[in-house]
Amino acid sequence: MKALMSLGALIGVAGLLLLGGMIFDVVPSNTVRLVEGYMPIQLLLEVACFVIGFTGLSYMMNAMGMALPRFWQGIGFWVFLMLYLKFRVYPPIPFSVRAMYGTVGLVTVFMWISANEEDWNKFKQPILNVLDAQTGMNRLLRYAYLVLIPILVGGFSYNAMMPKSEEPIELRTVHPAPPASTKVHGKTYTLQTSQNPYRVNPEGKYDQEFSNANIVEQGMGRLMKPNANPWDDKNQGYLKYVREGGEIFFQNCHFCHGDNLNGRGLHAFAFNPIPANFTDPGTIAQLQETFIFWRVAKGGIGLPNEGFPWASVMPPWEQHLTVDEIWKVILFEYWHTGYYPRTWD
């Protein structure tokens, strides 16, 4: 047990040193890389490691007779969480999300330190000591809080009320609800039921299973499936249409959406927000193919009211591409990213 706890304590110390380095800008945040494809679970595992580390540290300090009071344990863990979110995670997390996490952190720390009477009393004791002010130090602290707390509250209020020249925050709806149908080049498409005419099997019939089996594989390799190379001249049907879609993409779209379809094209950073990252599981992977068809055809100016503040410079591609070309480019986007369009069956 002691060996395990020592190991935990070691992890805790190492983690804290690393985090300290990141806070004081001695160590870059990406020293321990967040690996693409595993980032969400990696983050949770890292925090779990810290919790194990803190348990080990607490155990060792107890064993050495230097137990950290429960009051400081609670406050310390919350401060750690806030610093971790601010300095470890990159790119930076918007304040609104950090505030949400901070509140949850505060609530859960309260749940932990007040889960039983003994812990709760231990936590309260330093606060009660200061309020009772039985010793000189506590009396001094009480006076200090009497002055500092109103100043802090006043400072926060002043800061909150002070007019600022910053742009206001935005609640942007990235995927506004599409219309029931859309008219492109004189033909009306019902978005609920329309299908990509080029998503076909060798018999020429619509077959999503077939196309799914031929997309680029997911995961870090992102390799083409064997015998499914669209640039092989012999290929016909679905793979041929993917190739044609790719040609259209590289002639028209990659300048903004990027060679890897990750929204980092040549002109991408001229815009704010930058173009959509199709490799993100939250974009085309969760949308029906007809949704993409509507967005490509109508562009930023075709967004409905719900799409306020219409922060999209995407051109209405129906003015530049034929319906067939739009369907083919969509086919290529799904093939390249390794995602499947959403269906409802």
Next chain:
Amino acid sequence: MGLLVGKRIFSIVALCMMVGLLLLPVVVALPSLAIGEETHAGDAAKKDGDKVEKGRDVYYKTEGIVSGAPAPKTTDGVKDYPRYNFESRVLLWFANQQHLYYGSFVLAVPIFCMIIEFMGVVTKDKALAKRYDQLAYDFIKISLTAYSLTAILGGILIFTFLTLYPAFFSYLSGIFRPVMHIYALMFVAESGTLYIYYYGWDKMREGFLKWIHLSMSVVLNVIGTLLMFLANSWIGFMMSPAGVDEQGRYLGNIWHVIHTALWNPLNLHRILGNMAFGGGVVAAYAAYKFLASKTDEDRAHYDWMGYIAMALGVAFLIPLPFAGYWLMREVYAYRQQMGITLMGGLLAWLFIIQATMIGILFLSTNYYLWQAMGRMRGAEKYQRYIKYLVFLLACGYMVFITPHTMVMTPAELKAMGGQQHPVLGNYGVMSAKNGGINVIITTTVLSFVWYMRGNKVSTVSWAKFGNIFMGVFFGCAYFNIIFLAVYGYYIPANVRVGLSVPQVATTLSCLFFMFALNSFMMKGAKQMGPIEWGKISARSQYALIMLATAFTWMMGLMGYIRSSVRLFWHVNEIMRDNSPWAYTHTVGFAANMISANVLFFWITILFVFWLGSLTAKKVPVESKAGIPGSVPQPAPSH
């Protein structure tokens, strides 16, 4: 002897009256329904000179004889939208929400009564049986006053509809005309049954008569549930109309009008929601009484009452998210547009608030259970592990509430390099959220298991093996839930939706198998000490109040979301809302309005509680003796 026979006859007659009341609406309405349909069809035929006009059902795609007028095309003016100098929609929102709160409460409480009364009847311990009976009586007493308020609020709601939205209300009541009187008669049946059930309590306290009384509660709940299903058919029709043609003309099949695409998921969701809400309100009542108690005896009684109400409420809360998933799945299947508006578009932020509220519910429940372990001697052994449960809950909760599209300044947007955060953005999609909520629920189940075995040590020969098996089972469950959440990113969206099934199955397996195994292991277990009812921290009672407030707030929120997803339609794609208020409110306004509704409900329900305390029934002396608290008792309730 004669008195007993008389009582028996009285109770059988009373039960027959109830069944009669239940059947009355059907008996009265069925002939009129048939006549009504023939008459409509006949009238229509006569008008068109025996030429029958047929229409195509917008949902079922079947043909039917046009039997009603088309949906009115309203215009913004006093004719279609008479108004005060105030937003009519807000007035209607208020009236509707208050009616719903009380309606849910009075439908849920009799179900509790039925369960608790049944527990009292089957419990062998006489003192405990009396306590259960008294508790059920206390519950129904609270709901009786609330019942009158529900009826009053229902009247206010109808007047508000008639006064402010006459064209819309007249259209809707025209569509539902065949069942309007059934609905009204069901109310009569519900009231009659409730009064017989309540006032017959003392007369039918023992033996066979008690079973008759219990049967009455079943009848009462059947009526209440049918009533709610009928009310749900209105909102189901407004969201996903059926039984009418494209112009909104009734096609003569009332079952199609009632049985719309969303009716069944709405029914299930509302039953579970009402139960969880009712449990929360009663738990808050008990918490309030506990905090105001002057004696240990009262504290013990209300502590126990709060625990039972919380346990019942949470029992229905656990399957609620799954019923919600089913509802959303059906919404998406009905209209992609509606689904995206809800979960990815205009109303997506309200869903983040909803996730926050769901998290609060589960966190409060866990916190209450940990506090409740404080009144058991022997439960200390679990305290040191609570921090790990807190960690699991916090991780699940943070993932569950992470928005996919974050609120940020343009400067933050630029620094982040895109609309979605490459790390946290992944928590914003359904796959991660399913994992998050299932981790939270499984952890709640684990807390319950710890609570149930808090003051006991298993004496079965296979106790060690059982403990290891339970530990491994929970470990595998967490692994499976998290693995499926990660795996969800690598498969098509339609398959991913299906992954929620094994995740839910894992969570429910934990719930049922672990509860069952734990019960076997704890049979004849060694008691480490009694449950000292009443010796619980005040914080636990605030957790119960928090639970109830969060339920109330979430109900208001979900009602608003469900209603506003129709956007500018009174009846989706059939009857357009042309009033000046056919826009979606801002998130801030909606949140304030919901808070105002919650505040009003709690002020009025406090009044109801106060009224209930005026007619406080003295607890019989012999049942008081059974109330734990003054004298340490062995753990009885689980």
